[in-house]
Amino acid sequence: MYILNREAFKEFNMAYKVIIDAGHGGADFGATYNGRKEKDDNLDLALAVGNILSQNGIDVVYTRTTDVYQTPFEKAALANEAGADFFISFHRNSSPKSNQYEGVETLVYDKSGEKLDMAENINGALGELGFREIGVKARPGLVVLRRTKMPAVLIETGFLNTDADNERFDTQFSEIAQAISSAILGTLDEETLENQTATQDDFYRVQTGSFRNREHANNMLYTLQAQGYPAFLLYEDGLFKVQVGAYKNLSNAVKMEQALRKSGYSTWIVSGPASY
Template sequence: MPYTIVIDAGHGGSDPGAVYEGRREKDDNLSLAIAVGELLSRQGVSVIYTRTTDVYQTPFEKAQMANQADADFFISFHRNSSEEPNQYTGVETLVYDNSGIKQTMAENINGALSELGFRNLGVKARPGLVVLRRTKMPALLIETGFLNNEQDNTLYDEKQEEIARAIADAVLGTLDLETVTEADRRAAETEAARPSVSTADTVTASASPRPTPPEQENPSDTPETFYRVQTGLFRIRQNADRMLYDLLDQGYPAFLLAEDGFFKVQVGAYRQLGNAILMERRLRRDGYSTLITT
């Protein structure tokens, strides 16, 4: 049977990803994802795209799509960004942890891209990322150079076909060398099924409900009050997303609430005010400005 690989173009729709001098990450991600997907399809791989047009999907929706398809691999395409233009350069690939076939595939991808002129920044474990944590198969997230680095953009533009070929060949080469073992799949499924510390696994859309509290609720005609710690209030979705992802990467039970024309980044949902206060103190120690809300 052929392998099934979910190809994910990061960001999209209302979420442009990184932006630099009019260049939007979501566009670069989509063009490269489709190019790699087409090359894999020609070699007999069954390819499923999370998107082929400019639409927004939450990270949780992408992971769910891959799980429902019972895919063998999940590969997400992104581009990196730094605080200052031309501050950093290079490619890196992110995985849930540094083990198994996903590690091998990530190293092969980075090595292939470095041969085209990119600096190899290595393979890094990022267990807080939803698309790596909640997928039930080996998953990778490729950061194909820095969007706000002129050298990386020149390579990206002049060698896009070669980049797509290098990634596809690295994936196919890994599949020739190894197969997804039952141990790989069981490990991924176990982690995906593990209860998350977060009250929400993803960024929510504007009509999303409030988060489900971590404890079981007792049926009651009177709605309970839950205390949440707010760390940010934004008009621009991208800014809220940035804070949200930072919090999730640090293991905080963070979520996004769209309300009254603003995007609110909040943490936790507690029945006891004292628990919210403890969380607030922890967040403040990590440098966040906070307030407790209900």
């Protein structure tokens, strides 16, 4: 039996390829306000997020890293040819009048599947930094959302012609990049957990205690069973180990671990043959 190190989840990220798209570019400035150009903000944030994702094992492909223009069709084609798993496009919003609106929103082709999960996670992460959360909206007409063959999300990181959003963008730039990156990585971890299964002879289990004294182990065991948990006792390496469940799918073990922690138990996930 071995303890599953949560840091080991990072190695699974190597299986993911993410397209990072800085919206607009070149002669296409995007929105403008008092000399500020959307294309520049988009590129700065896209590069910052892409760097964090790369440091966490994600295979990052950029649609652009300099001030050049590509059509939305070219961007979608690049993503499809790369065989990417996700497409993340960076933009900033604009309104008819200055300082009319503020807030962040994320756009998706339709509100379903992994793209919705990622969009909601990004929106929520930015909301925690003080941005008003406008929500997730379906935009099936946008080429980069319609023509991409993988889940795609377009982030509107505040309004370019709203002073309050610009102040947040500038003064909290590093936090914004980290928040978006964490939301993306968190979503990918959820996908990893859903697909990660044990080997043929092994099972994932949640351990709540390890004791040299059999009586102490029994006390925890009986308490867990009285609370309705499928707990059992395993004697191994001179220790009485109290464990709960035996799951082929890691995501099921994680759900049980979360339930146990809410009940006040200190837990960790282990894996090995179900011989007990």
